[in-house]
Amino acid sequence: DAKTTQPTSMDCAEGRAANLPCNHSTISGNEYVYWYRQIHSQGPQYIIHGLKNNETNEMASLIITEDRKSSTLILPHATLRDTAVYYCIVRAPGSGNTGKLIFGQGTTLQVKP
Amino acid sequence: DTGVSQDPRHKITKRGQNVTFRCDPISEHNRLYWYRQTLGQGPEFLTYFQNEAQLEKSRLLSDRFSAERPKGSFSTLEIQRTEQGDSAMYLCASSLWGRYQETQYFGPGTRLLVL
Numbered sequence: 001d002a003k004t005t006q007p008t009s010m011d012c013a014e015g016r017a018a019n020l021p022c023n024h025s026t027i028s029g030n031e032y033v034y035w036y037r038q039i040h041s042q043g044p045q046y047i048i049h050g051l052k053n054n055e056t057n058e059m060a061s062l063i064i065t066e067d068r069k070s071s072t073l074i075l076p077h078a079t080l081r082d083t084a085v086y087y088c089i090v091r092a093p094g095s096g097n098t099g100k101l102i103f104g105q106g107t108t109l110q111v112k113p
Numbered sequence: 114d115t116g117v118s119q120d121p122r123h124k125i126t127k128r129g130q131n132v133t134f135r136c137d138p139i140s141e142h143n144r145l146y147w148y149r150q151t152l153g154q155g156p157e158f159l160t161y162f163q164n165e166a167q168l169e170k171s172r173l174l175s176d177r178f179s180a181e182r183p184k185g186s187f188s189t190l191e192i193q194r195t196e197q198g199d200s201a202m203y204l205c206a207s208s209l210w211g212r213y214q215e216t217q218y219f220g221p222g223t224r225l226l227v228l
Contacts, residue, residue: 043219098169103155
């Protein structure tokens, strides 16, 4: 699975959009980009995933560049409850793949009032 | 609540004792994963099951660790002769594995402290 690079930490003002970048320059054609977040002392929470196209759900939007070497997770209106560590993970699906997630250090997002 | 559940949520034990954790996955999820997370680090993969078969074990899983998923539903993770280095959060995740992609959903974790 491709390695990802994320900034260690970011701040965001409450009510503003939080844009969290992730680099995955060695991503393969069949690898998906997954985002999870982990609020202090809780289990990781699935946010969103995508392959090529931009994706949006009730939690966030995922923008993947055309060359797929980087992506951005967007929380449109950050709240204090969005303060967490955000993990960007690249993983190939399908048979023969264990499916295990390889977590990096993630980005600690601090939403400030 | 139909999410992944884990029991107990917290466990304090003395070095050398055995501990067992339980994970109940989301109903009908055929894959179940165990991860371990130490302070300040991201979760690390330990092992996973597809139905009742244990298909992969990490090198992190020493011979003191054993996991089972006897009927393809809930799973247990046992640590024998605990050591202080076993202190960590133990996370369980489940997924419905298909041909193209799967999404893992995590439980709240069991926090283990070995004294």
